[in-house]
Amino acid sequence: MKYRSVFDIIGPVMIGPSSSHTAGAARIGRVARSLFGREPKWANISLYGSFAKTYKGHGTDVAIVGGLLDFDTDDTRIIHAIDIAKQKGMKLRFIEEDAVTDHPNTARVIMGDHNGELELVGISIGGGKIEIIELNGFELKLSGNHPAILVVHNDRFGAIASVANILAKYELNIGHMEVARKDIGKMALMTIEVDQNIDDKILIELEQLPNILKVTKIVD
């Protein structure tokens, strides 16, 4: 079941005009921002399917940038997000893609600064709800049924155990877990679905562990 909460249906409170193309888009941008951990200096945003055809009318471009600026779906600053980003010196590029994707509302965000880059693909499945299906080339297989923790880490021994230890300490039960890496010893990604809601203090504690680069949660 993709939708778990009544507030996925009655909600979110948001700036119009579209829950999928505005609120969902803002959420994709905000997850990207949260995973990047800071405001990017530049972003290339590719839009596919319905996103590509109608983004001007829906403010999808504006909303994704609003998310990159860490604005929530009901933050009225979303309306002026592109202007605000430009004032901050953020370089933006929007690309209307012709490729057919599995989901009609798909966006790929590649962003970065002098310290690094991040690439993320998100889909907006309706009513403001989103799924992240790709992160830095790692395919994510999140069921969307449970809250999930994403941990970007260095591929070193002990990294996974240290994360599991903290989750055990807080009595969080792991329902599903995947670890993906591109090359031995380089960056890797842990995707952990848990049964309980995740307190922000757990994320902070995980981030302080050795070899852990970035921690974020996907569903609250």
Next chain:
Amino acid sequence: MFRNVAELLELANSQNKKISEIMIEQEVTVTGRKREEVLSFMDRNLTVMEQAVERGLKGVTSHSGLTGGDAVLLQKYIEKGNFLSGETILDAVSKAVATNEVNAAMGTICATPTAGSAGVVPGTLFAVKNKLNPTREQMISFLFTSGAFGFVVANNASISGAAGGCQAEVGSAAGMAAAAIVEMAGGTPAQCAEAMAITLKNMLGLVCDPVAGLVEVPCVKRNAMGAANAMVAADMALAGITSRIPCDEVIDAMYRIGQSMPTALKETAQGGLAATPTGRALESKIFGIPLKEK
């Protein structure tokens, strides 16, 4: 967790509870939040809806200029008293329009279940409010009942115009509203489901063809008619009329129709009203681009 309407009704009937109560209890279980938290969160959403209706009734205009002011026109017409259909129905239509005019103007709204269909549930709620004089608590329950049916649709079909057409958005919203009206008016859980089924059946096949890709034309008026549809279906269900096709099967039919609908009619602004000569002319005028061959 209830997965379909049949299970929702079974839970309500076996425990002798209202659908809103089943939804509240499930939310508490699934999220681990306290009951008071869940209720106060919905109270906050209700306040946002109230404010959007109020703002729309004062008159707003969208940035494109395509929509705005119709909620005011209808309220003035109601005040004159010479209307043909009925006061509550027209009030619901006017308040649904008010909400979607605010949405089109990039105002603050609460998605129910989406922004493009955000007018139907609050429109009917605030119209029925004048008739039934519910408590604040009952108004919050109205939203949980709507949410329960929307939850089933979202998990078994779709609430996205890009995935399932307007039937998935305004169709779902109208069904959700009809069910909630029935509960507020004292109907049984089964009658709620009948109202949902009757409403959604009459929204099947509705395409998503927004002019210029904007959530304005025809979205605002589709919300108007979604509200009217919900009101009439609620009355039919309260009269004891049932749907020959069970609610879950109607939802499944909606899903399959959405799957077979061409992409041009699923929120791509490439077909239907968006592709009419006037639709195209409006698009080129709004974005300041010359008309191109499509």
